[in-house]
Amino acid sequence: MTTLTKEPPPLSAPPRPRRPARYLVAIGGCVVAVIAIIVLAVLLSENVVYFRTVSEAIRQRSSEGTSRFRIAGAVVPGSVVETKTGVRFRLSDGKAIVSVHHLGDTPSLFKAGAPVVAEGHWASVTKQAPFDSDRILIKHGADYTPPKVKIK
Numbered sequence: 001m002t003t004l005t006k007e008p009p010p011l012s013a014p015p016r017p018r019r020p021a022r023y024l025v026a027i028g029g030c031v032v033a034v035i036a037i038i039v040l041a042v043l044l045s046e047n048v049v050y051f052r053t054v055s056e057a058i059r060q061r062s063s064e065g066t067s068r069f070r071i072a073g074a075v076v077p078g079s080v081v082e083t084k085t086g087v088r089f090r091l092s093d094g095k096a097i098v099s100v101h102h103l104g105d106t107p108s109l110f111k112a113g114a115p116v117v118a119e120g121h122w123a124s125v126t127k128q129a130p131f132d133s134d135r136i137l138i139k140h141g142a143d144y145t146p147p148k149v150k151i152k
Contacts, residue, residue, distance in 0.1 A: 051117070054093040062125050070119045071098070071131055072139070077112040091118065091131070099130040107138045115139040 050069040052060065057071045076097060079090035086102040087110075100118050110116065120133035 054091055054098050055095045057131070058096050058098060061122060061127075064122065065125055066121045066123075068119070068121050070117050070137075071100075071133075072115070072117045073098075074115050075110070075112050080112055088130075091116070100133050101130045102133040102136055104134055106136055109138045110136060 050067075052064075052069055052071055054071060054073040057064070057069070071091065073091040073093040076090040076092050079088075081088045083101075086104050087106055088099065088101050090097050091100050092098075100120075101123070102118065102120075115138070117137040117139060118131060118133035119135040119137070120131055123129040123132050
């Protein structure tokens with residue numbers, strides 16, 4: 001009698017890890033990173049406050065509209081007038097002059113001739129409209145020393 005013997009099945013190689021899954025994870029990570037960068041850029045751009053000299057601000061008044069920005073110059077001597085709600089003064093960069101209506105308190109170093117940065121917006125885009133400010137920053141050099149205070 002003859003016996004039939006079955007041959008054992010051929011040995012197969014161990015299963016290889018799926019490489020497409022690695023690529024999909026890497027691509028997904030890149031997509032998430034790009035989306036995060038775009039979202040951060042949009043959020044940060046909403047908080048940007050542009051800086052202009054008086055001349056630049058006047059030149060760009062119509063395109064700037066009533067958007068918020070900072071305007072820099074020196075307080076024109078003899079132009080400071082206290083009001084019930086703040087102060088009115090003129091600001092100059094040596095080339096142009098603009099009226100500023102500030103609402104709120106002024107810094108202690110605010111005075112005629114002081115270099116300042118006022119933050120706010122144009123009251124309107126008309127040529128004679130003042131700059132409405134709600135924040136004044138005093139510019140000073142690195143050698144600034146505060147005034148001496150007498151302690152009793």
